[in-house]
Amino acid sequence: xxxxxxxxxxxxxxxxxxxxxxxxxxxxxxxxxxxxxxxxxxxxxxxxxxxxxxxxxxxxxxxxxxxxxxxxxxxxxxxxxxxxxxxxxxxxxxxxxxxxxxxxxxxxxxxxxxxxxxxxxxxxxxxxxxxxxxxxxxxxxxxxxxxxxxxxxxxxxxxxxxxxxxxxxxxxxxxxxxxxxxxxxxxxxxxxxxxxxxxxxxxxxxxxxxxxxxxxxxxxxxxxxxxxx
Amino acid sequence: xxxxxxxxxxxxxxxxxxxxxxxxxxxxxxxxxxxxxxxxxxxxxxxxxxxxxxxxxxxxxxxxxxxxxxxxxxxxxxxxxxxxxxxxxxxxxxxxxxxxxxxxxxxxxxx
Ligand SMILES: [Zn+2]
Numbered sequence: 001x002x003x004x005x006x007x008x009x010x011x012x013x014x015x016x017x018x019x020x021x022x023x024x025x026x027x028x029x030x031x032x033x034x035x036x037x038x039x040x041x042x043x044x045x046x047x048x049x050x051x052x053x054x055x056x057x058x059x060x061x062x063x064x065x066x067x068x069x070x071x072x073x074x075x076x077x078x079x080x081x082x083x084x085x086x087x088x089x090x091x092x093x094x095x096x097x098x099x100x101x102x103x104x105x106x107x108x109x110x111x112x113x114x115x116x117x118x119x120x121x122x123x124x125x126x127x128x129x130x131x132x133x134x135x136x137x138x139x140x141x142x143x144x145x146x147x148x149x150x151x152x153x154x155x156x157x158x159x160x161x162x163x164x165x166x167x168x169x170x171x172x173x174x175x176x177x178x179x180x181x182x183x184x185x186x187x188x189x190x191x192x193x194x195x196x197x198x199x200x201x202x203x204x205x206x207x208x209x210x211x212x213x214x215x216x217x218x219x220x221x222x223x224x225x226x227x228x229x
Numbered sequence: 230x231x232x233x234x235x236x237x238x239x240x241x242x243x244x245x246x247x248x249x250x251x252x253x254x255x256x257x258x259x260x261x262x263x264x265x266x267x268x269x270x271x272x273x274x275x276x277x278x279x280x281x282x283x284x285x286x287x288x289x290x291x292x293x294x295x296x297x298x299x300x301x302x303x304x305x306x307x308x309x310x311x312x313x314x315x316x317x318x319x320x321x322x323x324x325x326x327x328x329x330x331x332x333x334x335x336x337x338x339x340x
Contacts, residue, residue, distance in 0.1 A: 051318065
């Protein structure tokens with residue numbers, strides 16, 4: 001298990017509200033609690049999310065506004081005080097000019113000078129927006145002189161990423177902030193009511209189901225994306 | 230719907246089974262199609278079925294069609310939003326009509 005210590009600045013680069021929390025909230029909380037300032041670049045407002053709440057609390061047009069509020073609430077829990085919305089549109093990020101998306105990420109990198117950049121591991125994000133955003137982040141980082149580049153912490157969505165990447169570079173034990181992590185995820189209530197019902201069911205069930213749920217929630221894994229040039 | 234007959238209107242038409250359909254829910258593949266701000270004019274609008282509903286909009290040259298619609302609302306801007314949700318509240322289909330273009334981003338709408 002890797003230890004999380006204060007670092008100069010943490011920059012998160014994701015396309016959707018909830019990406020910053022799902023599978024990563026614990027790490028972010030540990031960093032910000034240690035005194036690390038954090039900035040989140042969020043590409044879209046998840047305009048095309050399918051989940052409208054059950055019963056529906058949103059429609060196609062109100063969903064982005066609701067998700068923005070949810071994102072702001074999650075940021076508060078995560079200790080992210082600086083949120084940058086790019087105003088791109090859900091599912092269309094991969095059709096934008098990657099160099100132009102990279103321009104906007106690069107501007108933020110040059111401004112906040114992050115030591116660590118968290119994003120999806122390029123190519124392993126499953127959702128095309130995830131991979132488009134992480135690709136743009138890599139393009140932006142490549143433009144910097146080597147000594148100024150942040151370390152890229154990539155997370156993988158694909159099943160069994162170790163078969164592709166080997167063991168993760170960082171395995172973070174987030175069990176000490178599990179409650180806060182769940183709160184950040186729950187802030188995205190329009191999206192995760194279904195998932196939470198299952199998680200809470202597992203936690204309440206006890207025994208092996210509970211152990212498994214705690215194990216999955218209690219560790220977060222990252223693979224460093226290395227730029228070779 | 231009849232209030233839109235004969236006028237130029239902006240159409241949002243969408244169907245989706247979710248970006249994670251194949252990854253998480255074991256379906257053969259993720260499927261989605263949408264058009265946002267297609268400008269159309271139709272001469273006849275009809276609704277059929279009994280929750281879920283079907284809608285057909287007959288144009289001079291062609292049809293607009295949606296199936297599986299379960300809910301509808303007219304928002305404060307007079308825009309018509311029809312949608313079909315599955316039993317977990319997930320959107321599967323949407324057909325929306327407006328006299329003004331649908332915003333491309335919520336940020337734009339605020340500005
Ligand atoms: Zn996402």
